Amino acid sequence: MKNLFVFLLALTSYFSYSQVWKSFGADSLYIPGNPTSYINIFKVINSKLYATGAFMKSGDTTLWGFGNWDSTKWSAVGFTKSYGGGGFCIELFQNKIYYGGGFINLSDNDIIDYLGCWNDTTWQPVGSIGSPNGSVRAISFKDKLYIGGGFGYIGSTYFNGIAAWDGSQWHHVENFDGAVSAFAIFNNELYAGGFFTSVSGTPAYFIARYDGAQWHDVGGGLDGYVKSLKVDTVENVLYVGGAFFNTGDNTHVRFIAKWDGSHWYDVGGGFNQDVETIEIYRGQLYAGGYFDTAGTQRIPYLAKFNGNNWEQVGSGIGNAVFAMAEYKDELYVGGQFKHAGGLASSCIAKWYIHPDSVNVTTELQASTKEQQIKIYPNPTNGNITIEFTLPEKQKALLKIYNSKGELFRKFIVAENENQKNIDTSKWAKGVYYCVVEQKGKRFSQVKFIVE
Template structure:
């Protein structure tokens, strides 16, 4: 395989830009010269998707088996879906950037009506645009609906129902647009105007249902249109008349379903009319009377779904009538029946289509199988909504540690793939394994040393036994042990040098003796010791270099020694020293290169001794040095959380979108210049919190939902591309050129100088962006015997650096192109 890289003139670009461009080319060379023709994103492992959503699903609309869900979640697809998503029966897809609004931006209702999709909830914005509680999906983005709803402490839409040209909206609000309303309103899609439903209702509405000309309204209210009623009423859309159901029910109605002359309601009540009706009741319009439904349920009913003559009921209950029924049951008009083993936690919504019954809630399992927050019942068995292999984590990971046959991960998760794993798990290369019963709170740091796996964090138990914030897992014996009473506060970081285990965090005691945020455990004597006076703030990072322990965190002194967020402790002299003038912000990561001896530090800092550093720097023995403009442009904050060094490669992760001005997705490689790892990770406010690397791979821990173009939920692996011996030897040979270059408008790619080994081969040419993503194919398969030319007309593309990947048989050239 041969490779040629066209060099750009430094008279056109600054030296820095030229170095950066060359570095990008080097990455493209390394990536594109593998036999699999992989791009940067292809290096990411595709096995770490998820089974469905990663948080509670409050609402579902199944339509024609084209399902939409809403709630407070993202999904394990390759594109994060923030609080609203679509499942087409095969894959999850994104609906813009989702809907959000502070800490209470929940989607409570979705309604699909032909080409229109509406979402209601307590959200307030979409991409900075105001969409108060109600939004319309126009096919490309979410848009405001007449100013949305407002009024009250937290105006919220709990249900949306579309009927012809009208959209009915209900919840808890006092205004729709500029119109005063009481908790219910309608939007006319033709006139683009709001109108009131008479005087509305005097309390919260949780459910709407339309049958014929009637709009059924359920909630927590005592008056509707000036009429006294208890929590349930209906409104005629033609005559504008209200109609009561006797005296109603004695508690909140959360679900309504109408079947011919029977009106079913479910909720928090215990009586309907004058009779007992635990959580579910039926009103007979022929007899104008209430009845219990099969003895009711033993807890709240949240949702009802009619399918023919069958009524599906979901909620928090574990009993329906006289049978055990875990959160879901079927009423056929005369008796209750089960849907397999049901769900392990609350069901909030049901929706049916021709093929399945779709279920959303806060459950993790259906009939014992992993189905996080959303599941489907095919009327025989339960299944999850998954794409590919689903070995992701149900919450963020914070740390990873490599061993010879896999890696350990720790964090806030409690499920790893299909395995119950409380805050810590082992990936054996093919699947996750639990570590006994794990810990009782999140794990922040892991250090592996042979069979001894040291774990630190926020927990007070490991394997069900006391272990104060630190414990050891024996990989062979599969057992937990404590470390001499542990420490009395959170552990953030650990480091082993053989005899000693160094521990940093937020604590004042280790083994019962004073130790200010840093201590060491002697493995030979099984005893704790302080490191001098310790430091006066949190410790987040540790590293050893030539007899000195490097310590980073959020502190300013060790005893009388001033330390600006970073310092060293001499292990033989037992003394603290500053590192230059320190850094002006907290240090979250430190790593040393065995090859160069340089020590790298990352965190929130932007300056060190007057040198602009932008969150990452290296110590050259005298001063802190910048790494080509550092990393910048985090979404809410910018920080480096993790650094791993392998030979001359420095992997960096955190919260940033640019590295040296190059777009990157929260994880990046430094090798004399910044190089992206494909498009990195994505998510809702994503963050990389831990990195472990060797020559073959990089394992990334954090809070994200895709890595490269692959589903990858809270954990990811990137495989470093390598060149074969033959490829390396042929690296600088060339058969393709581009001219003019740099260019305006168009450039011509020429293949010439063919040898006997490159004649009579098919040529494939495609244009790539700097992240390795395909911009467009240029030539798809033509036999080349002599000189060949093809023109790229680029006038419609943005100016910048591009690459032409030219494949001739099993040989590849990558041409760097500059569109001006």
């Protein structure tokens, strides 16, 4: 028992130092003389992190609310001075960057409102019929750029909240009776969430899916608006954030829900206020927004999910979170805060988890002989055998993580199974981690090497 205590104490010490907040310091974003600067959106394009929001400068660099970060410095993307609201979306389509939001007169050009296109030299209007007459969000799906938002018209042509751009002209995509605020591609279909309750007269409460031919209801929908959508490509589920309490199939959810293509699920008891952004980092779910309670615990603005419960991220963050993105192995967090993890950092901060600490949690159980994982041969360049004994006669999950801490493979373990044979011959060389989970708890972890 004493040895177990020493082991867990050492593990806790290692874990605490391998997960840290990092301040942007002098590279933080701000508006001179104005304390209300914030970031709305991140997007990784061509090895750079793009950000948009209500900010003007980083150090001596003027950005006008839109810039890119190459891990060492911020750079402006042309002249992005505008008026009105800030940017809400950044999307790459046909090798051009499209920038949408609530602004007018982008680059001081009175014909670029709410949506502009960057051609590597200047900002240009999209198409020849005029600009949208309201705010824009966008996503690239199949061979078109889809935009949604608070607009009814593009130029003088009626579109009512959604349209598709093929690179040369605009196309109608049915009619929404309210604004679209988020897009995602899940199971090769386009999902849209927002403030609508129907699509072309067909009920679709705050979320709908498009199969390329027509729009459909999603599990009876939700009882409140949607602000964010995020696909977990490993688990193959769609996470939905916003301001809602119940789904159309009578599942009780609070501000966040999980959709697997057939059914809705609660996620850890949810939150007490709006979820603005959702991200997956090191195989773990993160949510940010205006909330101050996650599940039954006081966790303000940013939380991560351990499979059972929501947890605070380090020592927390100082105000609302609106944007998250993984960039070069770190989780970038943007919002309206001035501090993260006790460090001064205006609008933007980085959260880092060392790969060796992935899945080492306070719920790691005593490593008894019956619970240990055995992997052989190790190292390997072909087939491996993973042996284990489940603590309970119930189904479990065997997960493989790569050296970046990303979930790489997942296998279902039947209640009577005690081994898995896996072919690693086509895997990239490197270090991997094998974890066995049962009833949401990880009871053993082993490192192995593919040569």
